[in-house]
């Protein structure tokens with residue numbers, strides 16, 4: 001769910017967090033609005049507020065595992081884990097972990113990637129959350145959830161600072177706007193309306209149909225392109 005649905009709508013911290021994230025057009029390639037969290041990390045208040053919001057949400061929920069996705073989930077995860085009294089479990093890209101691992105492949109826009117977890121890092125029945133900086137297609141989070149479920153953990157929620165909508169949104173528009181509707185041509189503006197209503201396409205189909213909730217602090221659009229210099 002979005003911050004607003006968590007009762008955070010009027011939370012003054014959200015604006016500061018949003019403003020501290022730098023958006024770099026056309027990085028790493030044309031058409032991508034890169035959400036740069038390094039500027040958030042330079043802003044002590046915004047960084048602390050981000051961690052605090054997640055800590056407030058997950059404290060008292062009997063979470064024993066905070067699983068962070070490499071690389072940017074490692075920035076937020078450990079602070080949250082320490083504050084809520086959980087362990088931090090890194091989910092790493094291939095060939096980084098020295099012990100015995102299990103792996104989950106996932107699709108990227110072009111090609112595939114893989115996440116790995118150390119065998120024994122999580123015990124069956126543990127309650128886990130997954131932390132990353134950003135969710136776009138949800139492919140990375142889905143792989144993280146599958147990994148944790150394979151070792152017997154219960155994934156309570158995924159938490160991201162940023163949600164990038166529109167990445168797989170055309171599918172939803174095609175599904176939900178019948179061809180004969182009068183506003184079919186203005187599908188672009190309808191898109192943002194529908195997406196807001198349906199909470200980022202029901203939070204990317206509850207993180208790809210595993211019925212895992214998600215919290216995001218900032219919902220952003222790939223389409224807000226600034227003019228070329």
Ligand SMILES: O=P(O)(O)OC[C@H]1O[C@H](OP(=O)(O)OP(=O)(O)O)[C@H](O)[C@@H]1O
Nearest residue numbers: 070071072132134135136137138139140
């Ligand atoms: O929802 P998705 O479409 O799967 O994309 C989200 C993922 O993409 C980014 O990581 P990236 O793969 O660029 O790795 P990095 O953090 O190591 O740069 C981001 O930090 C998420 O982990």
Ligand SMILES: Nc1ncnc2[nH]cnc12
Nearest residue numbers: 032033034035134136164
């Ligand atoms: N727009 C974006 N900004 C930063 N990281 C991303 N990973 C996938 N899409 C991204």
